[in-house]
Amino acid sequence: MQNKLEKQFLQAYDELSDAIFRHCYFRVFNRERAKDLMQDTFARTWEYLSKGSVQNLKAFLYRVANNLIIDESRKKKEESLEMLQENSSFDPGEDLKDRLIDFMEGKEVIKLLDKIDPKYRLAISMRYIDDLSPKEISEVLDETENNISVRIHRGLKQLRELTKEKND
Amino acid sequence: MIKFEEIIKKAKGVKLSKPEKAELRANLLVRVGIAERPVMQRSIINFLKPMPIFALFLAVALLGGGVSFAAEGSLPGDVLYPVKLKVNEEVKAAVSLSAEAKANWEAKRAERRLEEAEKLAASGKLDAETRAKIESNFEKHAARVQERIATLETRSDVRAAADVSSKLETSLRAHGKILRKFADAESSAAKVTAQADKASKSRALIEAKISDVDENEEEDEDREGIEEAAMDKLRAAEGKINEVREFLREHGDNSSAEAEARLKIAENIIIEGKAKLGEAKYGEAFLLFQKAHRVAQEAKLLLKAESDLKIDIEEELFEAKIEGKIRLDL
Numbered sequence: 001m002q003n004k005l006e007k008q009f010l011q012a013y014d015e016l017s018d019a020i021f022r023h024c025y026f027r028v029f030n031r032e033r034a035k036d037l038m039q040d041t042f043a044r045t046w047e048y049l050s051k052g053s054v055q056n057l058k059a060f061l062y063r064v065a066n067n068l069i070i071d072e073s074r075k076k077k078e079e080s081l082e083m084l085q086e087n088s089s090f091d092p093g094e095d096l097k098d099r100l101i102d103f104m105e106g107k108e109v110i111k112l113l114d115k116i117d118p119k120y121r122l123a124i125s126m127r128y129i130d131d132l133s134p135k136e137i138s139e140v141l142d143e144t145e146n147n148i149s150v151r152i153h154r155g156l157k158q159l160r161e162l163t164k165e166k167n168d
Numbered sequence: 169m170i171k172f173e174e175i176i177k178k179a180k181g182v183k184l185s186k187p188e189k190a191e192l193r194a195n196l197l198v199r200v201g202i203a204e205r206p207v208m209q210r211s212i213i214n215f216l217k218p219m220p221i222f223a224l225f226l227a228v229a230l231l232g233g234g235v236s237f238a239a240e241g242s243l244p245g246d247v248l249y250p251v252k253l254k255v256n257e258e259v260k261a262a263v264s265l266s267a268e269a270k271a272n273w274e275a276k277r278a279e280r281r282l283e284e285a286e287k288l289a290a291s292g293k294l295d296a297e298t299r300a301k302i303e304s305n306f307e308k309h310a311a312r313v314q315e316r317i318a319t320l321e322t323r324s325d326v327r328a329a330a331d332v333s334s335k336l337e338t339s340l341r342a343h344g345k346i347l348r349k350f351a352d353a354e355s356s357a358a359k360v361t362a363q364a365d366k367a368s369k370s371r372a373l374i375e376a377k378i379s380d381v382d383e384n385e386e387e388d389e390d391r392e393g394i395e396e397a398a399m400d401k402l403r404a405a406e407g408k409i410n411e412v413r414e415f416l417r418e419h420g421d422n423s424s425a426e427a428e429a430r431l432k433i434a435e436n437i438i439i440e441g442k443a444k445l446g447e448a449k450y451g452e453a454f455l456l457f458q459k460a461h462r463v464a465q466e467a468k469l470l471l472k473a474e475s476d477l478k479i480d481i482e483e484e485l486f487e488a489k490i491e492g493k494i495r496l497d498l
Contacts, residue, residue, distance in 0.1 A: 006202045013193065018183045025182055035188070039196055046200040056355065112175060129179045133361050135348075149490060159175075 009049055012057050013042055020065050023130050026113075027069045037072070041065040062132065062140040112162055120155030127152050243284050244298050253305075268328040271316035275336045278309035282343040282360060289350035290477040303356055310340075310363050317370065326377050327397045330458065333371040338462045340364035341491075342469035345484040346477070375458075381451040394450040401457035402441065408464040409434055415468065419475045426485035427467050433489070434463040463492065 020041055025034035041064045045054070054060045113121050126137045134152065138145040184192065197203070239251035257277055264270045285302045288294040313336055320329040344361035347353040381394055409431055416424050441456030466488055470481040 009200075010197075010202070013196065017189065017192065021184055022180070022182050026179065035184070035192060039192060039199070042196055043199055046202075056358070058358065125179070128176045131362060131365055133358065133365075136358065153493075 005049060008057070009042075009046055012045075012061070016058060016061055017042070019130055020061055023062065023126070024065055024069060026125050026129060028072070033072075037065060037068055040068055044068070056136075056139065058132075059136050059139040062126075062130070062136070066140055112159065115162055116155050116158040120151045120158060123148055123151035124155040124159070243288055244302060245288075245293070267316060267320055267323065268325070268332065271313055271320060271328070271332045272335070274309050274313045274316055275332060275339065278306050278313060278336075279339045279343065281306040281309065282339075282347065282356075285353055285356055286343070286346055286350070286473065286477055289347070289353040290479070292352070294350070294352040299353065299356055303359060306356075307359070307363075310336075314366075314370065317374075321374065326374060327394075327454075330371065330374045330378055330454075333367055333374055334458050334462055335465070337364060337367035337371050338465045339469065340367055341488075342466045342473075342484075345470065345487065346473045346479070346481070349479050349481075349484075375455050378451045378455055382449045394454060398441075398445065398450045398454040398457060401454050401461065402438065402445075405434065405438055405441075405457045405461040405464065408461050408468065409438075412464050412468045412471065415471055419471065422480060423471065423474060423482040423485055426482050427471055430463055430467040430485055430488065433492070434460040434467075437463065463488075 017038060021034050021038040024037040024041075025031065028034055028037065041061055044064050045057075045061055048054055048060070048064075049057075113125070116124075122141075123137060126132045126140070127134065132140070134145050134148045137143075138148045141148070235248065235251060236256055239248035239256055242248040242252050257280075261270065261273055261277075264273045281302050285294060285299065285306075288298065313332070317329050317333050317336075320326075320332065340360055341364040344357050344364050347357035347360060378394075412427065412431055416427055437456050437460040441453045441460065444450075444453035444456060467485060470484050470488075473479060474481045
């Protein structure tokens with residue numbers, strides 16, 4: 001019989017697996033690794049859930065994902081962004097045509113995001129791609145809400161400069 | 169070259185395919201040892217609880233309008249609460265005739281759910297089950313508003329679509345901030361703020377259509393329509409600012425400095441809007457007056473909550489200012 005905790009967990013999975021996957025994807029830029037990280041995130045979260053209560057499940061998931069990503073990047077030093085852009089292992093889509101389009105457009109996205117300060121990039125991707133509030137982001141990253149707001153603000157400024165340049 | 173909004177849109181398009189999702193989900197269940205069975209459990213109590221709507225109507229008809237009126241202030245758990253939802257609100261929905269009126273009422277219903285949650289939380293009576301029920305009702309109404317806004321758009325009533333979505337956004341933002349003040353309602357607050365963000369985006373898209381109007385060669389008739397809409401919006405915005413000042417006179421002492429600051433900002437935006445009127449840029453003027461209205465309305469909602477729920481919303485007013493600055497840059 002399925003208990004309340006399991007239901008809660010599965011509901012969170014159905015609601016947030018895409019979002020956590022997407023978050024992981026824009027950190028590691030590899031579809032398969034993003035899927036694995038997402039699964040690991042949920043598996044680990046289940047361990048915590050079944051042992052004790054978790055306050056804010058969504059923030060908790062992002063925090064676990066963030067920690068896993070940091071751990072992994074410490075171990076794997078190879079995959080640099082430059083390598084990925086040359087590599088066809090950059091693979092956001094399934095269908096071949098989609099894949100080609102994603103590849104071309106994805107490169108644009110990554111090139112742009114890559115140009116701004118990594119701290120700002122993370123805040124921006126969490127705010128606008130993951131749709132987290134500054135408060136949630138501050139919980140996940142263990143920073144003050146003010147720091148987060150400032151980073152978002154500065155990152156946006158940098159991005160605006162970059163997109164403006166190209167448009168002229 | 170690519171715009172910021174397009175970047176975000178494309179980034180958000182990255183997601184798992186259905187087969188991928190199904191496979192991953194199944195794998196996860198095995199991994200953590202959860203067996204999934206179809207959920208079909210009803211106890212006898214569940215069958216007895218929901219009262220048929222006609223029975224409620226009957227009760228109201230027999231007992232007189234006083235029941236309806238008394239039900240208005242009821243909260244989840246009160247005897248009359250079903251009357252509030254299934255009689256009062258449904259009747260109001262039925263008598264709302266225009267698409268715009270229906271949309272506005274649906275938004276008001278969503279807001280009423282949030283106000284109920286706030287009142288309960290303020291008196292420490294918001295338990296998890298009640299909160300979940302309120303959230304589910306709220307989400308239902310919020311989804312319906314979005315549908316109605318989309319309908320308004322397809323009928324080319326962009327002015328009404330912009331109006332409804334602007335009001336919705338303001339309400340959600342304010343209530344997200346208010347709910348956050350209560351530990352019991354934190355998860356609800358996050359959901360509401362997420363909806364507010366959604367509303368914000370859809371509003372921005374609708375507004376883009378309005379600002380396009382100034383660019384295009386419009387028929388005089390259409391131009392007149394927008395000019396009229398802009399003038400109406402100006403009146404509404406100025407009226408709202410006065411409303412808030414009036415409220416401050418009667419109630420304010422705690423957050424009045426911050427609230428007054430928000431009102432000054434709203435007034436400055438109105439000045440900008442009037443300048444656009446002078447340049448015959450009625451679309452832009454409309455949007456600016458609508459923005460001024462949002463600023464004033466958010467302040468009003470926060471002040472009302474301060475007075476009703478005995479909380480301090482000074483910080484929230486300040487946050488609204490910061491948010492306004494960040495979003496302006498987009």
